[in-house]
Amino acid sequence: MLRAANLNPGFIRRFRTEVNIAYRTDVGKTRMANEDAVLTLVNSDNNIFVCAVADGMGGHKGGGTASATALNILRRRLIGLDGKQVGDYIRSLEEIVHDINDEILQRAKYDRSLQGMGSTITACIIHKDQMIVFHIGDSRLYVLHNHELRQVTKDHSLVQRLVDEGRLTQDEAATHPNRNILLKALGSTEHLTADILEVLLPPGAKILLCSDGLTTMVDDKQIKEILENNTYEAATDKLITAANNAGGLDNITVIICDAGETM
Numbered sequence: 001m002l003r004a005a006n007l008n009p010g011f012i013r014r015f016r017t018e019v020n021i022a023y024r025t026d027v028g029k030t031r032m033a034n035e036d037a038v039l040t041l042v043n044s045d046n047n048i049f050v051c052a053v054a055d056g057m058g059g060h061k062g063g064g065t066a067s068a069t070a071l072n073i074l075r076r077r078l079i080g081l082d083g084k085q086v087g088d089y090i091r092s093l094e095e096i097v098h099d100i101n102d103e104i105l106q107r108a109k110y111d112r113s114l115q116g117m118g119s120t121i122t123a124c125i126i127h128k129d130q131m132i133v134f135h136i137g138d139s140r141l142y143v144l145h146n147h148e149l150r151q152v153t154k155d156h157s158l159v160q161r162l163v164d165e166g167r168l169t170q171d172e173a174a175t176h177p178n179r180n181i182l183l184k185a186l187g188s189t190e191h192l193t194a195d196i197l198e199v200l201l202p203p204g205a206k207i208l209l210c211s212d213g214l215t216t217m218v219d220d221k222q223i224k225e226i227l228e229n230n231t232y233e234a235a236t237d238k239l240i241t242a243a244n245n246a247g248g249l250d251n252i253t254v255i256i257c258d259a260g261e262t263m
């Protein structure tokens with residue numbers, strides 16, 4: 001069986017497998033509830049590791065339901081792949097995303113209190129030095145290596161499109177009043193595809209997954225400094241604290257992991 005860990009707000013835990021990981025989620029300073037969700041899985045051979053962040057939208061009930069639905073389906077489907085090769089995981093991703101999206105749409109259709117709910121999802125599958133990333137929305141995945149912090153995912157947001165079109169700079173996008181408008185999210189449309197990327201992990205690379213509650217409050221320079229100068233657990237705590245000190249306007253979720261380097 002795959003071993004799974006679901007994360008409750010305010011809880012932090014580290015796994016020692018072939019992948020080192022620490023993670024934490026926090027409600028922030030202005031929200032009444034935490035609509036973020038986190039999932040980690042490791043297969044029975046202890047050589048394929050999955051971690052994921054989902055950021056729900058649609059109010060307390062809707063947002064929390066959407067993010068939990070996304071990661072519960074992901075968990076069930078990946079548990080069913082235990083004993084398979086990493087290629088089987090990769091080939092299943094499009095179908096898994098379709099199933100998650102369909103379930104969110106159907107639940108919203110038949111429960112009026114859930115209408116308009118949706119969720120981001122950013123996840124990675126790590127096997128040795130190979131990482132497969134799949135992504136919808138504006139939760140992010142970064143890789144830190146050789147003092148360089150690289151954003152692997154691209155936000156599916158209005159401001160990112162304006163940046164791509166040359167109508168905004170990155171600095172302008174960071175403070176734009178419409179920076180939270182998404183162009184793609186689970187539950188937003190019937191026909192939805194995820195960005196699926198393959199990344200080769202160099203020795204010593206650190207991986208950061210986070211919801212936008214971190215990145216709208218803390219810039220990349222500060223994120224890099226915290227990642228470089230702290231243990232994994234301390235970095236998760238300091239990133240959450242930095243976001244809250246900057247206003248904590250949203251739920252904040254952070255996962256830090258690697259491909260097996262000693263912490």
